[in-house]
Amino acid sequence: MQDIRLRIGTAILLCLSAFISIPGAIAVFLWWLAFSGHVFQVIRMRIIMPVAVMLAFFSAVLALSGGDGISYFIRMMVIVLIGFWVYAEQKSGEFLRFGVWLLGERWGFELGMLADMGLQTMHLLIRDFDQIRLAESLKGFRPGWKTIVPGGVVLVSGALMRAEHTAELLAARGYRNGGSLSPVFITPAKDILLSLTALCVLIIALISVSEFFILYG
Amino acid sequence: MRVVLNDLILYREHWSLSARGSFTDGIHLISGDTGSGKTTLALLIAGLMQPSQGSAEREQVESLMVSFQFPEYHVTGATVREECSSWGGDPLTILMAVNLAGKEDLSPLRLSRGELKRLHLACLLANDYDLLILDEPFSSLDCLEKERICGEISSRQKGITIIFTHEQELFPRVDYIWEIERGSLCCRGPLPGALMVWDHAPVSVKKLVAQGKIPDNITPKDLLEVACRT
Numbered sequence: 001m002q003d004i005r006l007r008i009g010t011a012i013l014l015c016l017s018a019f020i021s022i023p024g025a026i027a028v029f030l031w032w033l034a035f036s037g038h039v040f041q042v043i044r045m046r047i048i049m050p051v052a053v054m055l056a057f058f059s060a061v062l063a064l065s066g067g068d069g070i071s072y073f074i075r076m077m078v079i080v081l082i083g084f085w086v087y088a089e090q091k092s093g094e095f096l097r098f099g100v101w102l103l104g105e106r107w108g109f110e111l112g113m114l115a116d117m118g119l120q121t122m123h124l125l126i127r128d129f130d131q132i133r134l135a136e137s138l139k140g141f142r143p144g145w146k147t148i149v150p151g152g153v154v155l156v157s158g159a160l161m162r163a164e165h166t167a168e169l170l171a172a173r174g175y176r177n178g179g180s181l182s183p184v185f186i187t188p189a190k191d192i193l194l195s196l197t198a199l200c201v202l203i204i205a206l207i208s209v210s211e212f213f214i215l216y217g
Numbered sequence: 218m219r220v221v222l223n224d225l226i227l228y229r230e231h232w233s234l235s236a237r238g239s240f241t242d243g244i245h246l247i248s249g250d251t252g253s254g255k256t257t258l259a260l261l262i263a264g265l266m267q268p269s270q271g272s273a274e275r276e277q278v279e280s281l282m283v284s285f286q287f288p289e290y291h292v293t294g295a296t297v298r299e300e301c302s303s304w305g306g307d308p309l310t311i312l313m314a315v316n317l318a319g320k321e322d323l324s325p326l327r328l329s330r331g332e333l334k335r336l337h338l339a340c341l342l343a344n345d346y347d348l349l350i351l352d353e354p355f356s357s358l359d360c361l362e363k364e365r366i367c368g369e370i371s372s373r374q375k376g377i378t379i380i381f382t383h384e385q386e387l388f389p390r391v392d393y394i395w396e397i398e399r400g401s402l403c404c405r406g407p408l409p410g411a412l413m414v415w416d417h418a419p420v421s422v423k424k425l426v427a428q429g430k431i432p433d434n435i436t437p438k439d440l441l442e443v444a445c446r447t
Contacts, residue, residue: 128290134265135290138283139303150293157326158289 003187004094005101006195011086013198017205018078022071024205025078031201032081035194038088042081051080090119097183106178113179117166121159128155218242218277218347220262220377222402225271227254227261234258236402237271244370244378244389246435248417249397255381258402259283259352262379275348278377282346286353288337292325297336300325304340315339330357342369347376355384363387367436385419388435408434 001007014031017024033039042048055076063069099112132151133143141147220240227234234254240262249255260266262273263283275281285291294300298321301308312318315335317328325333334357341349354370355363367389370378380389394411396403405411409431412422422435425443432443 131285131287131290134260134283135285136293138265138281139291139293141293147293150295153295153326154289154292 001089001191001194003185003191004090004098005185006187006191007086007089008098010195010198011082013195013202014082015079017198017202018075018082020205022074024201025075027201027204028078028082031197032078032085035197036081036085036088038085041088042084045084048080048084052077055080092116092120095119096181097185100181101183101185105180109179109181110177121162124162125155125159128158218377219275220278220348220379221274221276222262223271223274225261225268225273227257227266228269232400234261234397234400234402236261238395238402238404240377240379240393242375242377243392244373244380245393245395246388246391247379247381247395247397247402248383248415249381250417251383253397254400255383255397256286256352258397259350259379259381263348263350278347280344280346281348281350282341282344283350284337284341284352284354286356288330288333288357289326291337292333294325297321297323297325297328300336301340304344306340306343311336311339311343331359331362334358335362338366338369342366342373345376349373349376349378351378351380351382353382353384354380355382355387360387364437371436383417387437390434390436 001010014028018028019025036042055073059069059073059076061069062072093116095115096109096112099108099110099115102108103111129151132154136143136147136151218241222236222238225236232254234257236258247255247258257266260283261268263281264273264275265283292300294303297312297317298308301311308321309318312321317332317336320328320332325336328336338354351370354366358366363384364387367387370380371390380391391408393407394405394415396405396415396417398416405414412418412426412431412435415422418426419435421440422432425432425440430443430446432439
């Protein structure tokens with residue numbers, strides 16, 4: 001999806017649908033398989049497994065304390081997949097345009113810029129993490145608890161240093177708050193169609209399956 | 218000992234990199250513009266990245282090391298002393314050599330980028346590797362330090378050393394010159410013949426070649442000697 005406004009709106013609809021009910025979550029999963037276009041890319045993302053393990057842990061705790069852990073796991077996992085889809089589609093500068101369109105040139109600009117910076121930092125952290133892992137393996141260190149602390153220290157100190165440099169750069173350029181921007185969006189018909197399908201998914205989630213297919217005994 | 222690149226190709230969305238040839242014992246200099254794919258090729262040669270096609274074979278290479286451009290990535294010690302030890306070196310000897318004595322108990326990340334690069338290269342060059350790949354080894358270093366590192370690299374007696382750089386001032390003694398041009402690795406051959414066809418040659422080398430003064434090598438000493446030749 002090229003239009004970030006429709007993409008974010010679609011993601012909100014899909015997340016709501018997945019959260020409401022299991023049929024909704026299944027419908028969202030099918031939507032993700034059919035329309036996201038990033039299925040293989042998401043499967044290859046190394047972070048998907050740790051996230052699934054973390055969710056499985058919380059689901060198990062919920063199940064042991066009397067809740068519906070399996071339902072929670074399925075619904076949250078589908079929401080995570082939608083999150084990965086939004087992340088995979090994201091392009092640099094989109095949050096800034098979206099922020100200005102939504103909230104104007106003061107708060108919208110600031111929040112959009114912060115979101116874009118956050119995303120950029122995430123990309124850099126992933127790159128740093130890969131390089132650190134390679135450097136550690138070259139030194140003969142195997143991934144494990146021993147390498148987590150030094151690797152983490154390098155990651156955090158690098159991120160803090162970059163944040164400081166960015167702040168200094170903004171201050172040096174006289175930035176105080178807000179900024180002017182005329183956001184331009186491209187909205188292909190496909191984007192509108194996909195958003196409408198997401199709306200249908202929400203309807204499926206809101207109406208029970210038996211009512212939807214008029215399955216009365 | 219040999220590293221052979223068998224029609225290696227890496228495809229990316231709007232970019233590709235291809236390489237073929239073999240690296241034998243000696244010092245190989247690979248130059249190329251920023252963004253030409255030097256770091257990517259370094260990872261491919263080291264086997265740390267898989268190509269889309271072809272292969273990189275490292276024959277009889279038993280020990281391998283890659284020095285990344287940013288020395289922070291290599292840090293595993295909580296202190297400078299621990300960092301030296303993590304490379305198997307003697308902290309005192311290494312720190313004396315790079316003028317960092319007295320900073321043993323500091324965190325390596327508290328050193329300046331230049332100091333950390335010095336420390337990293339000193340630790341690295343204290344070891345003998347069959348294949349040593351240096352990605353931009355001269356970045357963050359001042360002229361004096363570059364000269365010292367060039368001397369250290371030049372004195373490597375055995376093994377394959379591959380230097381990726383866009384350095385334009387100071388070089389170690391080099392045996393072969395390679396270039397990355399339009400996404401492809403090209404071998405310019407051994408020195409001094411390679412100097413005649415080296416597109417990324419520093420201005421000083423190009424001027425000398427244009428005057429018909431061909432240096433034996435590209436170390437500062439060689440360039441000075443040929444420049445003074447009448």
